[in-house]
Amino acid sequence: MGYILGISAYYHDSAACLLKDAEIIAAAQEERFSRIKNDESFPTEAIKFCLKFANISLAEVDHVVFYEKPFLKFERLLETYVHFAPRGLKSFLKAMPIWLKDKLFIKKKIARALNSIDPKCEKSHTILFTDHHHAHAASAFYPSPFEKAVVLTVDGVGEWATTTVSIGNSAQLTLKKEINFPNSIGLLYSAFTYYLGFKVNSDEYKVMGLASYGQPVYKQLIYDHLIDVKADGSFLLNMNYFNYCTGLKMTNKKFDKLFGHPVRGNDEEILAFHKDLASSIQRVTEEIMIKLTQSLYREFAIENLCLAGGVALNCIINSSIRKHSGFKNIWVQPAAGDAGGALGAAYSVYNTHLSGIRNSESQTDGMKQSLLGPSYTQNEVITALRVYGLNYEKVEGEFYHREIAAYLAEGKIIAYFKGRTEFGPRALGCRSILADPRKSEMKAILNAKIKFRESFRPFAPAILEEFASLYFGEGPKNRYMLFTENYLGDQTGRQALDAVLIPGAVHVDGTARVQAVSKVHHPDFHQLITAFYNLTECPAVINTSLNVMNEPMASSPEDAICCFLNTEIDILAIEGLLVNKKKIGL
Structure with a gap:
């Protein structure tokens, strides 16, 4: 059935997703390219990335679908203003010109934007629309x-x-x-x-x-x-x-x-x-x-x-x-937010419009660990490091993870960059800041010196899947940080089971937003945490997104380098390379 491009845009957190039949090939939020948090603009760069990753042109995409129906949204807006009139006149006068100029005739606007990406696609696509909540449900x-x-x-x-x-x-x-x-x-x-x-x-x-x-x-x-x-x-x-x-x-x-x-x-x-x-x-x-x-x-x-x-x-x-x-x-x-609407819109076309065949298996991860964004070669990273005049150490194989684990055990804070960028709001071990969860003071350090954010904000543990029940009780654990679990170690430092305490990754209410790291689904990150466990007997690390407050998560090597240089992160670990601030005199 070919390629389907799903698009969400013009409200907040715009994104693009490319399916090939039922398989997600690529997905990315526009903010990761524009560096504008929750960017609402048309996802031009996200679309270009998806096409480049699939090695196809836009003209080769079979169907393009938008994640909501603008005329229904405009109907709701008008009916609401009429219902509450004369209240809301100021808001009405502000909203109407934007709708009449840009939002109501979105089909033409999308067609022009696609044409600017690839002039060959101007007349070759019928742009489809799906309901906003149907897109969410499909996703x-x-x-x-x-x-x-x-x-x-x-x-x-x-x-x-x-x-x-x-x-x-x-x-x-x-x-x-x-x-x-x-x-x-x-x-x-x-x-x-x-x-x-x-x-x-x-x-x-x-x-x-x-x-x-x-x-x-x-x-x-x-x-x-x-x-x-x-x-x-x-x-x-x-x-x-x-x-x-x-x-x-x-x-x-x-x-x-x-x-x-x-x-x-x-x-x-x-x-x-x-x-x-x-x-x-x-x-x-x-x-x-x-x-x-x-x-x-x-x-x-x-x-x-x-x-x-x-x-x-x-x-x-x-x-x-x-x-x-x-x-x-x-x-x-x-x-789950509007970025996922692009994914759901594409799935909606495949399964509803094209009568696609679905193969659901309990062990299959249809989201591919949500690692669906851009990746970069080591040579591309080296080029970026040279632009910034940064020296690096190249470390091969398992020694790379061992060296990172040793830095973590010393209390160093690591910017970790590996493979494809995460799709969605959570860092899952590819664009992450990592730290030692055994230190309770690490929360305050990360909030004040790295993330520059409010002191009440918690940090999450990424824990080896095989140890998750030891720390957080029996039952299935989530790979995407979408559930909280009760931590078995209490505030006094005693623990129900014999294991190393991880107070730095536990919220004030005694819970943690756990990421269970699977050897099958996320082998690289699993290896890294295993190296830390072999050194410390602690099977978890603090994992937070590689960015500072009010900025999008890092995607490119340049994003990671800027975050590294503008915070008190100690080590940049990026595609097999290590940059140590102390060693380069920063």
């Missing part, structure tokens, strides 16, 4: 290992839908029910993100991290005034407190009055109030999702659940669903 189900599953998508809003339930069965994906705008769990959570002084559609994970420092003392207030939740988990928001339908802000003065504080400025101190509020909205969202998934399990009696949409990146909620919903198996799309 969750088709790469999953399940033949049959309930598929739940939850985010801010697509065209109209904010929450959808579908049933995936072999190659079929059938919508069963949906909740529509303005009722949205994602927008409710984003409203609190805004109120707490963080950036909407970008910093929701900060609210999740902050929640562990507070108590859910405002939970009942939220239930009493902001949201009405039914027994089956469906819900209605009280729009008297929100401004996102008609305004340029998420919340209004009535919201401020309810909680007794104004919106926090992003440079203002985080108070106990903010921690408690984060804890409260996290708990409310968690309880709604549990109620919703329990209802779905009772209704459909299917053992498997797939999740996508921005809310599916909340690993605390995912863990609660796994524990309380009744579903036996849960699979979450690692690029």
Whole structure:
């Protein structure tokens, strides 16, 4: 059936994905090339990368598909403004020229952008469109290992839908029910993100991290005034407190009055109030999702659940669903946000439009460890190092991992660059900053001197799959950092089992967002952690993304070098080469 190019763009986190039949060939976010975090622009460079990786021209692509339907989105916008009129006139006047000029006639805009990449493709493609939430659902189900599953998508809003339930069965994906705008769990959570002084559609994970420092003392207030939740988990928001339908802000003065504080400025101190509020909205969202998934399990009696949409990146909620919903198996799309929409759009065309054949196997990783982006040869890296005047040491084979392990054991912080760039928000051991998790002070060092970010932000452990149950209990562990696990070592340093403690990779609430590293699916990273274990008897490392706050994750050698030079990272380990700041006098 040939090649299918999926595209997401023009809202946030634009991306491109290339399928060949049912196989993901390449996928990348535009931010990794533009260096603009959550870049919303047309993914020109991401598309060029996908084509280059497949060694094809754009004219050779059989189908191009966009991840949502702009006319339906415009319909929702107009109907919303009419419903709330005369409120929202200022927002309406600001939005309309953009829609009429750029967003409404997206088909022509996409065609022009594709033509600029390859003039030969101008008339050779019919550009297809799929529903936003169908793209999310497709991204969750088709790469999953399940033949049959309930598929739940939850985010801010697509065209109209904010929450959808579908049933995936072999190659079929059938919508069963949906909740529509303005009722949205994602927008409710984003409203609190805004109120707490963080950036909407970008910093929701900060609210999740902050929640562990507070108590859910405002939970009942939220239930009493902001949201009405039914027994089956469906819900209605009280729009008297929100401004996102008609305004340029998420919340209004009535919201401020309810909680007794104004919106926090992003440079203002985080108070106990903010921690408690984060804890409260996290708990409310968690309880709604549990109620919703329990209802779905009772209704459909299917053992498997797939999740996508921005809310599916909340690993605390995912863990609660796994524990309380009744579903036996849960699979979450690692690029669950809008970037994954490009992937889902392509899958949707293959399975729905082209009647593709799906082969689901429990041991197959359809996402290829999410290592779907660009890679670079050692010679390309050497060229980049020479541009910056950096000397390097070339280390062969297993000695490379041993030397990195020795640096980690000394307390050094490593920028680790190897193979293909991760697709999605998580660093999984190819564009990572690594550190020794045995040192509890490592969290503060990494936040202050490397990431330049808030002190409350936690770090995750990447642990050898075969040791994961020793540290985090029995049961399956996730390879994509999409669930939290309870750490068996307590705050006093005692541990239920005889093993080296890893306090540096554990959050204040005694949990960790675990990445179980598989020898089969991620052999290089497994070798590195094994070398560290052989030296220290510690089978885990701290793993965080190779970037500083408010910058995209590194993709190219130049990105990694800049992060290395502009932070207090000690060692750059990049494609078999080691650059040591002390040895080169930096």
